[in-house]
Amino acid sequence: MSTGFSARFCRKCLESSINVVDMIRFAQIVYPNYDVYKKSGFPRGYPVNKKDAAYQIVVDMIQDGYYVDFVELLIDVDSNGFMGSHYAFRGLDDVINDVIQAGYNYDETTGQFFEDQSQVISRNWGRLLEGDERQMAVMRMDIAGNSILVRENPKPLIDTAYGFLQKIILKAVHSRIGRLWSWEGDGALGVFMLGKYSRSAIFAGIEILNEMHIYNKTKNPLNSNINLRLSVHSGDLVYSDDEKKCLKADIVQKAIKLESKVAVPNSLVISESLAMAQDQSLLNIFSNVKTVDSVKYRIYRVSQDKI
Numbered sequence: 001m002s003t004g005f006s007a008r009f010c011r012k013c014l015e016s017s018i019n020v021v022d023m024i025r026f027a028q029i030v031y032p033n034y035d036v037y038k039k040s041g042f043p044r045g046y047p048v049n050k051k052d053a054a055y056q057i058v059v060d061m062i063q064d065g066y067y068v069d070f071v072e073l074l075i076d077v078d079s080n081g082f083m084g085s086h087y088a089f090r091g092l093d094d095v096i097n098d099v100i101q102a103g104y105n106y107d108e109t110t111g112q113f114f115e116d117q118s119q120v121i122s123r124n125w126g127r128l129l130e131g132d133e134r135q136m137a138v139m140r141m142d143i144a145g146n147s148i149l150v151r152e153n154p155k156p157l158i159d160t161a162y163g164f165l166q167k168i169i170l171k172a173v174h175s176r177i178g179r180l181w182s183w184e185g186d187g188a189l190g191v192f193m194l195g196k197y198s199r200s201a202i203f204a205g206i207e208i209l210n211e212m213h214i215y216n217k218t219k220n221p222l223n224s225n226i227n228l229r230l231s232v233h234s235g236d237l238v239y240s241d242d243e244k245k246c247l248k249a250d251i252v253q254k255a256i257k258l259e260s261k262v263a264v265p266n267s268l269v270i271s272e273s274l275a276m277a278q279d280q281s282l283l284n285i286f287s288n289v290k291t292v293d294s295v296k297y298r299i300y301r302v303s304q305d306k307i
Helices: 007-017 020-030 036-040 050-064 067-080 092-101 146-152 155-174 197-218 243-247 250-261
Strands: 104-107 112-115 133-144 179-183 187-192 227-238 267-271 290-292 295-301
Touching: 007 050, 007 067, 007 092, 020 050, 020 067, 036 050, 050 067, 067 092, 067 112, 092 104, 133 146, 133 155, 133 197, 133 250, 155 179, 155 187, 155 197, 179 243, 187 197, 197 227, 197 267, 197 295, 227 250, 250 267, 250 295
Parallel strands: 227 267
Antiparallel strands: 104 112, 133 187, 133 227, 179 187, 267 295, 290 295
16 A cells, blocks of 8 residues: 555655654664665765655655554654654644545544555555564454354355354454454454554454344344354464464464353453453453463353343
8 A cells, every 4th residue: 555655745744844863763663773874875974964864764664664654653753742852743734644645544542544444454454564563452253063053054054144144243343443364164363453452352242242142033044043252362463464373373372262261152251461451341241350270361241042
């Protein structure tokens, strides 16, 4: 998506607002080990002027995939300052509008951009690069008794029911700016990164359980209910375009363990470390803290009584 950016707005903003030292300092915050001399070819120690520095930095940010992070940093510094100093970036609104025109939405609450989902939905939100480490929440879903359902129902009915389940999951995840990283037929992995990502993952799981409860009672063509086990956990995750690498991440493996070892059919389990960061009003629908094999968790269950 970076090909849609216009470098001139950000170049002008930098050139008219800050000195070269600050340009390089801010660039290095989002672009590790950024070296304007190495990138430009200027001799080391050469006094790079503001115009040349702004041009080189913005071009490199766009070409190497750090531009959206860089603009977010400028917005944050403009609003909150940096290390006790106040900064005012002239023309920052034009820079923001340019990113939006390139196919992104802007969340003023979190100060983050994400790709316009009406145009494209990619697994990296149009943002993450290979090796980027971010705080995320993961939601693991598994169909309890999947092998029995598949064995005892005709394939066309299985395809219909599981197709509806996938639609429910996609709606719950995408509506909260999450991404579905894995769908295996009997299991799924949703990932959340933006805004209150842990809360979003929890509500996505609750929505999926309740939607399937209604589906089981009204439209399910199979000879028995589709019972789901879900879990949510959060922490650091290193992004990769390789799905297998992401599935090996520690927080994903912990979510899988919660789902397989602790969750029961028609329940959502959240780790206690994640629960501690949530509002009490949300925790009220979960159980008190439980412990199994030194794993602390809370559980939300959906009744299967008739409606």
